[in-house]
Amino acid sequence: MMSSRELTEREKEILGLIIQNFILTASPVGSRYLAKHSDLGLSDATIRNVMADLEERGFIAQPHTSAGRLPTDKGYRFYVDTIMMVRSLSQPERRKIDRDIENIVKTAKGESSELLRETSRILGKLSQQLGFVLSPKLSAGVFEKLDIVSLSSNKIMVVLSIRSGFVKTIMLEVKSLVMQEKIDELVSNLNERLSGLTLEQIKYTFKERVAGFDDETGLLRVFIDSAERMFTDVPDMDRLHISGTENIIGQPEFGQPEKIRGIVEMTQNENVIVHLVEDAHQENYLASIKDGVKIIIGKENRDSKINDCSIVTAQYEVGDVLGTIGVIGPTRMDYAKVIRVIDYIAKRLSDKLTTLH
Numbered sequence: 548m549m550s551s552r553e554l555t556e557r558e559k560e561i562l563g564l565i566i567q568n569f570i571l572t573a574s575p576v577g578s579r580y581l582a583k584h585s586d587l588g589l590s591d592a593t594i595r596n597v598m599a600d601l602e603e604r605g606f607i608a609q610p611h612t613s614a615g616r617l618p619t620d621k622g623y624r625f626y627v628d629t630i631m632m633v634r635s636l637s638q639p640e641r642r643k644i645d646r647d648i649e650n651i652v653k654t655a656k657g658e659s660s661e662l663l664r665e666t667s668r669i670l671g672k673l674s675q676q677l678g679f680v681l682s683p684k685l686s687a688g689v690f691e692k693l694d695i696v697s698l699s700s701n702k703i704m705v706v707l708s709i710r711s712g713f714v715k716t717i718m719l720e721v722k723s724l725v726m727q728e729k730i731d732e733l734v735s736n737l738n739e740r741l742s743g744l745t746l747e748q749i750k751y752t753f754k755e756r757v758a759g760f761d762d763e764t765g766l767l768r769v770f771i772d773s774a775e776r777m778f779t780d781v782p783d784m785d786r787l788h789i790s791g792t793e794n795i796i797g798q799p800e801f802g803q804p805e806k807i808r809g810i811v812e813m814t815q816n817e818n819v820i821v822h823l824v825e826d827a828h829q830e831n832y833l834a835s836i837k838d839g840v841k842i843i844i845g846k847e848n849r850d851s852k853i854n855d856c857s858i859v860t861a862q863y864e865v866g867d868v869l870g871t872i873g874v875i876g877p878t879r880m881d882y883a884k885v886i887r888v889i890d891y892i893a894k895r896l897s898d899k900l901t902t903l904h
Contacts, residue, residue, distance in 0.1 A: 561597050562606055563630045566618045570881055573799045577615030620845035623878055627842055633883050636891050648895055664788040666896055671791020673888050676876030681824055682786045683868035686747040692738050700724040711866030717777050725764045736760055750778035784817040800877040809852045824871050840886045845878045859885050861893040865900045
C-alpha cells in the first residue's frame with residue numbers, strides 16, 4: 548500500500564477538490580460532480596477510480612454505497628500539510644481587523660481582560676467558529692513589584708504586578724491597623740528580595756526568602772500564611788474568553804442532539820477548553836504547525852468528546868509570558884482562512900498588549 552507521501556499529482560488534485568467542495572457544501576462529493584464542475588479534464592470513470600484508490604488508502608470515506616466521498620481525518624491532515632496554500636489576508640481584511648482592535652483598545656481603557664474578551668468575539672465572527680482567547684499563566688511571569696493598600700483597620704489589598712503588565716489583586720485580613728511607615732518598609736523589603744523571580748518560584752520559596760526580616764506588626768506572618776494563594780495563578784475560568792458558540796452549534800455536523808449536547812457541555816466548562824488548549828501546546832502532541840499556527844484535527848484531539856472537531860491555535864506575546872488564541876470547529880472548516888485570521892490577530896494582539904502595558 549502506498550504511503551501518503553507517494554500520492555501522485557492527480558491524486559493530490561482530486562483529494563484537494565473533494566475537500567474544498569466538502570468544506571463549502573457539507574455534502575459528500577461524487578466523481579460525476581467533479582467531472583462536470585472542475586477543470587480536471589478527466590472522465591467520470593477516471594475520477595471514480597482515483598477516488599477508489601484514495602478511499603482504500605484512508606484519505607476519503609463513503610458514508611453509504613450510493614453517496615459520494617467525504618474527507619477523513621487523514622485526508623484533512625494531508626491536505627493541510629501538503630496541498631493547502633495559505634495566502635495573506637487582503638488589505639481590506641487587515642484594515643477591518645485593525646479598526647476593530649483599535650476600537651476595542653479605546654474602550655478597554657487599559658484593561659487587558661476587556662481587550663482579550665473582545666478579541667475572542669472578533670475571532671468567532673471572522674472564522675464563523677468558536678473563538679477563544681486564553682490569557683497567559685501569571686505563574687510564569689517575572690515579578691515586577693508589590694504594593695499594599697490599607698482598606699480598613701483589619702483589611703489590606705495586595706497588588707502584584709508582573710513584567711508583562713498583568714496585575715493580580717488579593718484581599719487579606721490583618722489583626723489590627725498597621726502604620727503606613729511599617730507597610731512601606733515591608734513593601735520595599737519584599738520588592739528587593741523577590742525581584743527577578745517568577746511567581747511560581749516565589750510561591751515555593753517565599754518563607755525562605757523573607758527569613759531574617761524583623762517584623763513587629765505581624766503583617767509578614769499574614770503574607771507567609773497566604774503565600775500560596777497570593778502567588779498562584781488565577782482560576783482557569785478567569786483566564787478564558789470564548790465567543791461564537793452559536794456558530795459551531797449551527798454547523799450541520801452537529802445536528803444530532805447528542806453531538807450538540809457534547810459541544811454545549813464543552814463551552815460551558817471552561818476548564819475543559821483550557822486543558823485542551825494547553826495540552827495541545829505540549830511538545831509531544833501530534834499536530835502540525837503552519838505559519839506559526841498549530842492545527843489539531845479530529846481524533847488527534849486526546850479528548851474523545853471533540854473527535855469531530857479541529858482546534859487551530861497561535862500564541863501571542865505579552866512581555867515574558869505567552870497567551871493563546873484560536874478557534875474550535877468541525878473538521879470541515881476552512882483551514883486556510885482560519886489560519887491566516889488567527890496568525891494576523893495573534894500578531895496584532897501582541898503589539899497592542901505591549902503598547903497597552
